[in-house]
């Protein structure tokens with residue numbers, strides 16, 4: 001008999017799909033979700049996901065092999081749809097028999113879903129609207145993650161609580177939906193499971209786990225921060241698009257605002273053309289997450305974090321975090 005019977009009953013379809021003990025995914029986090037954290041999550045009964053990010057096929061090949069050496073449990077790989085070598089990356093996943101590929105960052109390009117399924121793997125997709133979710137699930141997506149704007153990293157405009165109310169009633173009977181964004185405690189997990197989710201995905205809560213290779217200064221910044229410190233980047237000039245990213249406020253975020261003003265002015269003066277101006281904005285954050293996560297540059301790097309960062313207070317082993325989330329969920333369900 002499990003310690004969490006009510007939670008696991010609600011998670012059973014998610015667990016069957018993932019092949020795990022618990023339907024708790026650790027969302028891919030570039031630079032953070034590598035062999036150590038991913039294998040720790042999977043070894044603890046959750047589902048780890050390697051963040052491929054901008055990796056080359058060779059690097060991904062190495063990372064999958066290294067992760068496999070550290071766990072015999074299932075884990076997935078997150079691929080960004082606009083990666084120029086997406087099809088090669090899919091081949092690498094196929095070569096290693098990766099069971100689940102998560103496609104993030106936009107509508108999957110033609111042929112990508114089919115290629116993943118051709119290797120016998122399951123495809124997990126993201127969708128910002130219900131109409132797109134239905135389309136992706138009809139055209140090969142095996143499961144969906146809905147992610148609200150409370151999350152760390154690149155975000156959409158709608159809160160998790162609203163997405164859950166919009167998507168779950170419409171999809172829960174026929175499809176597998178995981179909820180992400182702003183989850184810090186098990187009571188929230190219980191709520192989304194009761195609404196029809198088959199599992200959840202967390203990032204921020206796991207980023208500073210003992211097994212995470214994030215720099216000690218990156219972790220310290222998380223432990224000190226409260227929900228209101230995790231802010232979404234703002235676009236100042238309608239001509240210069242900024243994809244919103246939620247991260248802890250620091251010198252870099254202030255400089256980004258100044259940079260937008262400066263480039264907008266250059267554009268007004270005709271000193272740069274539109275393409276050059278947009279490139280300067282886009283390039284501002286290049287390498288910034290790596291600077292924060294790996295080098296510990298918490299002033300100028302990007303400290304991507306969700307609003308649940310206020311609930312991250314100390315370094316804890318992954319197994320302890322998962323056990324706590326499950327216990328909180330179970331207690332909430334038992335009180336009903």
Ligand SMILES: Cc1cc2nc3c(=O)[nH]c(=O)nc-3n(C[C@H](O)[C@H](O)[C@H](O)COP(=O)(O)O)c2cc1C
Pocket residue numbers: 026027028029030032051053078104105147150151152153154180181182183201202203204205207303304305306307308
């Ligand atoms: C530091 C950090 C880096 C992230 N990098 C990625 C990424 O590379 N690809 C991706 O699909 N999501 C990325 N995310 C989003 C997570 O996978 C996850 O969906 C999100 O963190 C869940 O919301 P939460 O932060 O409120 O728990 C990142 C999140 C964080 C905090």
